Amino acid sequence: MEITVGFYGGAGTVTGANFLLSDGTTNILVDCGLTQGKDFCDKCNFDDFEYDPKDIHALIFTHAHLDHIGRAPKLIKDGFNGGVYCTPPTEDLLTVMLADSEGILKREAERKNIPPMYSKGHVDGLLQKVETHEYHKKFEIGDFVCEFFDAGHILGSAIVRITHKQTDKSYVFTGDLGNSPSPLLPNTEVIADADYLIMESVYGDRLHEDIEHREEKLRDIILRSIERGGTLMIPAFSMERTQILLYNLSNMMEAGEIPKIPVFLDSPLAIKVTEIYKKYSKYLKQDLQGEIKKEGDIFDFDFLEKTESRDASKAILHAETPKIIIAGAGMSHGGRIQHHEMQYLDDPKSTLMIVGYQAAGSMGRVLQDGGKKVRIFNKEVPVKATIETLSGYSAHADRDNLVEFVSHTSTKLDTAFLAMGEPGPASFLAQRLHDFLDVKAIVPEKGKTYTLK
Ligand SMILES: [Zn+2]
Known part of the structure; x- marks a missing residue:
């Protein structure tokens, strides 16, 4: 048995998060987001997935931002029939965010005279599959055991730790990490036992200022x-x-x-x-x-x-x-x-x-x-x-927060994959994790699958 992680989106770019964890029997997707902003290309959002959605057993959402959820109804359209997992607040936010974006995508498709990426029926089909789990409550998908931790990024945002019954290793997907302390949310939780991290690196080379003032x-x-x-x-x-x-x-x-x-x-x-x-x-x-x-x-x-x-x-x-x-x-x-x-x-x-x-x-x-x-x-x-x-209101961890997050698990960690960041910030963070914590950090390539030990 081999554990693999594939980077189908959110590699070398901030948006479009889409990762595939597999033990050869069970295939779990973490996030399925829209590519947005200056990375926006109609083509990549409308393209076929690089895997067959029919082969996917589960989809886990870390949080309800569109660059993590916005392409998921297309999975349903393309034959996905697995379970969908998130925290209870994420389910509610998912419902309003997808209804809103479905309307926007539909109007955009009309303007461009192309068929929409998905319809309201696909959104409803996705929502019907949602099963919620609170933070710190374990749930199983095949031989994988999953658990949500508070990411402190937006309401309901989660870091998901996935362990495997046979390898006994933990594969941790951070989603987006918060800029703690936040005025509203609890601080980002510490994960001390990750063997592999698949983490965000949006501000991998930047410090936020003015948070106190x-x-x-x-x-x-x-x-x-x-x-x-x-x-x-x-x-x-x-x-x-x-x-x-x-x-x-x-x-x-x-x-x-x-x-x-x-x-x-x-x-x-x-x-x-x-x-x-x-x-x-x-x-x-x-x-x-x-x-x-x-x-x-x-x-x-x-x-x-x-x-x-x-x-x-x-x-x-x-x-x-x-x-x-x-x-x-x-x-x-x-x-x-x-x-x-x-x-x-x-x-x-x-x-x-x-x-x-x-x-x-x-x-x-x-x-x-x-x-x-x-x-x-x-x-x-x-x-x-x-x-x-007005600065100081970013919802993302900065360079020092990201290094600190990794420091809690650095003695156990095998590899940190730095995703959801532009190549510059991701490489900067990789170098820093290596220099400061002696951690092996990789900036993954889009479309590439890595075998984990
Ligand atoms: Zn986010």
Whole structure:
């Protein structure tokens, strides 16, 4: 018997995670994500899988970001009939994220006049197969024994440790690792007994700054924007970033650190995701449990208005300033934020606050780099608003966090495979793990299968 791991996506690139662990009898996929951002190619998302989905016995999701789940309904379309495993919050997030992306993919396919990657029926077929497992509860797939640990990245995110009954070795897939300490989530758990790590390396060569001062900076930006008297626009990703902002705003208003001005959460997806964060509040960090008990809902406050319908969204225009609008998409590459940007970017009293990574070529990046005009809905809009950048809110572990994560298992570890990172950061991290921890680290090649001892 031989244990192998194949890298079918998320090798040499951040997105599109898709790994295949096999003992020759049982085939387990870990994640099945969309390739996104500047790696985006219609071809690779629409291509046939390099294995036969009919031969796969199980699919394990580490967490509900689209670059880890977004291609999974295509597995169903192509004949996959195994079990699907994740944590309970991931199941709920999966449901809203896949419904949202199915709609986007369908509209995109119509525009390009090609058949969609999958249909709603395939999404439903996938969801019907989901079996949830809590952190620290073992479950078996063939001769493999699996267990989830908290990755601290987004709600429900998991590191999955898979041991094999015959080899007695542990194969650990990290998914994305969190940037602990997070304002909302427990710290990333330590894994001390990995023989093989298949780990992320997004920020393998970078350090995050400002983590301690992020809340002060947020407060200062809000106060400056209120002084200008206009609208503060915050393009934000609907999962995690939005909930952190709501939690921070709620506390700052409560403490009298910022004036009580209207805040609009203008994103149907973010509204749904926030409900899931509320439902699973016992998965949030221990320090918050007292607040949750007292307040019930730590994401809601008197001056927050959730605008689900289009009409409610349009009515924000008539609300008095100063006001705050949180809306997707996080890189201003679509979604309702564009309507507000169209309205307020040419207003010198307004502010746009960037809270996340802005990919090269995105409109958010143009704004962040000081662009004087942008095109929205085919119209040129001059940028007169103040553009502010808030750092320190990354959901990913940085270079030092990643080295520390490996240090806990370095004496037992045989090999670390550095996936889910660009070649530069992944190689940098490989060198560092070798130099600092004497660990053998490999940057895997896409499409290649490695035999594990
Ligand atoms: Zn992620």
